[in-house]
Amino acid sequence: MELRVSIQTAPFDMAHGYASVLDERTDIGAVVSFTGLVRDFNETPDVIGLTLEHYPGMTERTLEAIGREAGERWALNAVTIVHRVGELAPGDPIVRVLVASAHRRDAFLACDFIMDYLKTQAPFWKKERSAQGDYWVKERDSDQQDAGRWS
């Protein structure tokens, strides 16, 4: 399985990653992608931006481990995980997961799994800016419950 992980400040577009995942291969039958975007409402109704902090080193290691675990659970050809850090504005893409497999079910499940584990294990933290001031985003119990579905 080809596994690519990128932590970057640079923006990416909606087509990002397809070419490298497909890589002119003809044994891939399905590609599932997830793109997470910055919302303009979250803990306050008027989010004007956010700053994403991470723990360099552990972040890459964690995302690689999650990608590898997905590859152990399902038959996958390729996994690409891209996550942005730094300053982001509403509407900006923040995370992208691409999963390629021979058959669609493996790719759908693996993509869902990777996002659930990313949200509960990868060391990223969001600080949102709003008209009322800045605040650190609180973790959600629902994310933990979602991740628990896979254990």
Place this chain on the structure above:
Amino acid sequence: MPLTHLNARGEAAMVDVGDKPTTQREAVASGRIVMQPATLALLSDGKLPKGDVLATARIAGIQAAKRTHELIPLCHALALTKVTVDFDLNWQESCVEVSALCRLSGQTGVEMEALTAVSVACLTLYDMCKAVDKGMCIETIQLDSKRGGQRGDYRREHAPAVSAENEQSVQGAEVPSVHVKFLAELRERVGDSEFMVPLKQLEQGDIAGVKRALQAQDARFSVLNEKRTLCAINQVMANDAAPVTDGDEVAFFPPVTGG
């Protein structure tokens, strides 16, 4: 400490593990094989004559772990519960890094199995690539960590870097210490990001001991008491009972909110 594989007369002897308690054992070993950049590129593109190199080496490593007792004279035959062999292509240093994890619920350790898996995976990589590169070199096969068993846990300290810059900083840190980091919201609440905690200040050599030593210094470290505060040692999640040693990087942070 006496060598357990020798009897009173200094002869080789298999250890009777029948009386040892059954515990969860885990060992991680690593090694690497250095090759020409062109060989690494062929391997990455799947264009070597013998086909899918990494998949073959992975199976070889797993099979080898299961047969360690046939190779190493005084090793017990073990019913491993998990074996994984992973590869990282390191383009900067033009090598394939190999790591193996072995797990078992049993009465003896699994470090020989992890080391054997790495060794045989490296040998298989050599065999698969030797048609194009005979100068490849297998290096630094070593135990990285083990958990479980009477002798307790082991984790290899990071080998000192060789650059002059790093040598100075290693000499500068003469007092054995752990390097504590606070991240995100915890950094703001503590007011600083990094602290050195000398090991001799610890009443006990684990994360709980680090927390207590910091709290004895200053009330701002009360954030460490909060149940939601998480911890990692050398960038791997850890709990209060996890042991710390000189040079460890210990990070405290809030629950994660990425994605």
